Amino acid sequence: SQKIEQNSEALNIQEGKTATLTCNYTNYSPAYLQWYRQDPGRGPVFLLLIRENEKEKRKERLKVTFDTTLKQSLFHITASQPADSATYLCALPLGGYNKLIFGAGTRLAVHP
């Protein structure tokens, strides 16, 4: 069956370091992959989309890589700040171009 896996354990890092989050998927070849940020009590907010023919995408301090051979995406936040503390979700279109399925998310805590 198709699965999306993100690290279930929270990631704790020191301010200024680079945070790296992982999204793995199985039994699927998505046309693209998305990353969202979710703060407590709020809905997810879109951050980045990377297509299957793109290796890397950047936006300010964010960088996403997409390895379709490994079936894995890495999400990096450089020069992390306490304000980056949130849960980060990856999402893939499974079974349809617009059918977005989400991973469980990884909680990131950036400490001053």
Next chain:
Amino acid sequence: EAGVVQSPRYKIIEKKQPVAFWCNPISGHNTLYWYRQNLGQGPELLIRYENEEAVDDSQLPKDRFSAERLKGVDSTLKIQPAELGDSAVYLCASSLAPGTTYTEAFFGQGTRLTVV
């Protein structure tokens, strides 16, 4: 421009009672989603609409859940009767139709349902 609007923000009901959630998507967005999110989990897709048509409702517990999207704009999600296990946050999201460049989903703040 207003984002996705959901109401109510919170709802507490007794089990076996009915409950309804309302969603107003972003203007011009043809695709509308309802997700359920349990604590510590990612959003779980319940139903997806393309305009008025429910194109994916395989995850919707049809014995007690129903949804509609009249005129391809606003949508309501209903649970009748509610069970204790239905306690969760219900999220509505919208996006442009397939085939466009921008396919990200825009989410509302959600309705937190507590069934007691």
